[in-house]
Amino acid sequence: MHSFVDSPQHDWLEQSWRRSQQAGLDEQHVPEHVRLEQDQLVLRQYQAKHLTAAVEQLAVPLFNQMFAGTNSRLILTDGEGVIIGAWGQSRFEQRLTSIALESGVCWQESLKGTNAIGTALADQRFVMVVGDQHFIRKHRFISCSAGPVFSPSGELLGVLDITSEQKVHSEQTRMLIQNMVQLIENCLLCQVPNGKIRVDVAFDKQLLNSGWQGIVIADEAGHVVAHNAVAARLLDHRRMLGCHIDALMDNSLKTVSRSLVPSGELVFNCQPIQKAETVPRSSPVYSPSCPLHFGDSRMEQAWQQACKLINKDVSLLILGETGVGKGEFVKQLHSQSQRHTGPLVAVNCGALPQDLIESELFGYAPGAFTGASKQGYQGKVRQADKGILFLDEIADMPLAAQCRLLHVLQEKEVVPIGCNQPSKVDIQIVAATHKNLDELVAQGLFRQDLYYRLNGLILTLPALRERQDCEALIAAIHRKHQTAEQHICEHLMTLLTAYHWPGNIRELDNVLRVASLLSDEAELLMLSHLPQHIAEPLLKQEAGGRAETATGKDLRTTISDTLLETYRANKGNISKTARMLGVSRNTLYRKLRKLGIS
Template identity: 30%
Template sequence: MTSLQSRHIDNVYSIATGTALADPAASLVHKSWARCVREHGLDPTKPSPARILPAQEVRAHQQQLEHFLRAARAGMEDIYRRVADLGYMVLLTDAEGITVDYIGNPAWDDQLRRAGLYLGADWNEAHAGTCGVGTCLIERQPMTCHQTEHFDATHIALTCTTAPLFDHSGRLTAILDVSALRSPEARESQHLVRHLVSIYARMIEDADFLRSFRGHWILRLGTAYGLVDVAGELMLAFDEGGTVVGANSGARQALAENPLGREVSQLLHIPMDAIWRLGNGGASAMPFAHTVLLPGGGEYHASLLAPRVRRAAAPAPDIARPSDRLPPLARIAGDDPAMQQLLAQAQRLVDRGIHVLVEGETGSGKEVLARAMHGASRRAAMPFVAVNCAAIPDSLIESELFGYTPGSFTGGRAKGMKGLIAQADRGTLFLDEIGDMPMALQTRLLRVLSEGEVLPLGAESPQRVDLAVVAATHRNLSALVAAGRFREDLYYRLCGAVLKLPPLRARGDRRYLIEAMFNEEAAAMRPGARLSDAALQRLLAHAWPGNLRELRNVLRLALALCADGTVGAQDLQLPAPSDSAAAAAVPSAPASAEAGAGDGGLEGADELRALLQRHRWHVARAAAELGVCRATVYRHMKRHGIAPPQRM
């Protein structure tokens, strides 16, 4: 150990254990030294070499940032071109301090690796002590850790300048670091580097923001009139309805309130028409001297960027990407009191970190409600991943949900597969028909919910995931728990809040739903089509055992069959009104029956065989009568050894 290292250790120990740190003006570095000793339990007299993670663990950390790495890499390459000749290298860590990308002079690889300026290096303050990355993760502001400001004596030759990177919801995502093995002794020599790192951190954030919201309108605000079209300091992404779904760091800092979920016109006190005109004429189209006065103060010029990708006509059944249309909560119901109360509860649950369980009959709109909650949340621009736990075969559900690493099993993809849970990271995971999830997987799902991490098949270490979870079922989960067919601890994890969707026949806003759904389907299939009064009355009188799903199918078929663009009563494929009225009078299956059967009456082999025979072995019709999906019927047929006659 050199004399310089020895003096450094004495200085760190003296300050870290002293009383001067109670002064609010104490430097970030000295506060960090105290944390290292008092909270992390680090000993300055025991320097340790750089900690480099195995390649497999590094890949797991990279996968969690894969959506962000492309924009970050472009920024890293550009800043490296500007500082390489001065002896600097560039690295990027995730929010845990693990280096997931780096650029340095290949001739210095051995030195960089020994110093920890290398792929896989762990710069978390709890392990590495005071350093640019680890301390920046805690302080969340640009900073320089120069030479003897490092806690560990093995790092005192380094100079490291860092800046935090946040996503559009304000979550710390990564750290950008520019470091050098050697530098001038004066700390002031790093001022220009610090300024450069801060600029590139914002550029990377904004590039990722523009990528994430390329399917939305983006309002850019800047103090420089001539640069606002290319360098908006404040950016707000909003949908066609004018609702803000994303804000960059500049906007979150400049606005006194959380902008997400607010109307952009109300937030900025600008008429929506004036904002739309920006899309046609640029900044010069803005009236009132081309400026926007923010509520908290500050004068900005404005520019509007139109969506750069077309939105899908219909969302995919499994994963909704950021550009998909998401129904606002207010639009999924009319004036039905029960639904209005439910939607008010749903709105209050958004962004509260509470898992939600939606109960309701098959086809009653459980996924529609889940998508609307996702669209109203801060996660709206991130994936909405819907998983039907009953529709995935037992043999595939584990790999589909959790993913797998390369070579995990025969027949798997050569590069492995990212599971549906990991795909929902930072977004919403919707678990439909959760009551049909096999018991073995319920244990693994419980770990995901309790620990916030997922372990792919074949992997040695878990991956962190940040999820909003909405589960749905048409069954009585508490009865399944009592019967030993659903884990009690998982049940209580899922039902942080329970929303009970009423069936369509019990809703007082049926007219609103029928007309809204008809207009939606007509716009896609036959623009200009209308619904006759006779057809409307027939639809209002029907019992709707299949709920909203049945209603949509009936309307689509009627639109296809009507001859002159007017849907009449004769175009509706519905049972006779007398049959419909009789069906409406039949109460739904009692809870006791469901508790005894567990699957809508599928427990007994004789009952199931009789049901299938009555429907001439048409599984879809039998499933519809029971209110379950076909996969559930097939599962119970297999359990009881029941096969159609032609297979016997």
């Protein structure tokens, strides 16, 4: 064991290493990962959506400002140490993937040995674990600071962590995490049910807005329903819950100012809780600089990086699940680039028959092979001259074509089939895939030299379920398809934003197009307008989240609930309810009768 464990300053570390050994871990070996199934992960992310929203609103902007361009990631786990969200540099994300510091994986200390997330969970306090202090040798290239986040009632909600390459990390990082956690806990405090009045308290006026002030939340009648630890300390009142705030303030002015700071007096700021203090479901982090997103930090970062390199002689490789919008990204990039007056030629390597790819891409001389056209064929590479060649599904390109493509990239010339005369070309190549090229290279299915040529800059576009601007994106796609003034009802929006969307934006786009057509121009787009095959999984997911499966709530009951909700919201006005639901008055009468309302 390292010598630092003998130092009394490192008691916690010594204990943590002991626990790691007692858990049967061996520092030389990377332990097996405990990884959640995608469905379970989505469920946990949904359950923690308020915490995630607070992190996105309060911590991510701070993190982006302090760590822009460095090898660092902001990581959020749930109360069991399972990573449910991560933000920051995508290139570093790939390095962290090598030790499974990624969504869905559990980082409890007993599974991973001493690490900031696991040890902060075990000790329930802020922890900084630097390089060699990690128990597992393979983890020692990183340094991490982490702190537990508690709910207003003291329940451990999760851990917030900043992981960096060792040299980037400093004591300031630990302070930053503490600050972020405090902001998040204060924000959650303002969301307690019945919280109507907020009292900020500090010894100095200037500290009232610092994020380090005491906060007391009271209900409409003035009785305390929640407070933070700073308030408990400042007001020296161990059992504040239930007390009236007037009494609390009076009492503290008389006693606390004398007992804590002899010369000082507490200052208070009392205000009603504004709706804005609760975190909106999606909170834009950036004002977007491209039409592809509405405030998603990963999309913005990808866009900014791509824009910097698209006019340089550097190939771009775009990664991302199917349907995340890789093709759309390239279209926008082309229109922004200096090559916008040149062509954008897109080739889907997965859609072309394998034996035709070479002739399609590189062209051929007249009569080069049986069945070849008499005029010959220019090929996509030469068609893209002075423009951009977008090679989608590059992983599906056969090895022979890969070899020719490498030649094009290196020599800036193409030799059509049946020709021995090369033609010069001036193209920018952008490739995309949803497959893991590292694995394909390891299996010998993708040329390593070509991989290195293509990945001048790797950009990973986030899956729809990971995007911070999900709600705005859903609304925008819905606007594109709606045939009359229509809004998505709140319940449906909640279901759509929580869904895991395996087909990403492509799937969402289809669902909203069909639903808009089925809604017959109703004022509100509702769950009942969605095709059954998508409504059911949406509900199943919600039922999972709220453990409602036990009550056997099915699609029909939910539709009835929606109908009743709308009927009541319209104070029994049949015409308005029918219009909003997009059904005829007769159908509405029939449905209401069935529900016992005549």
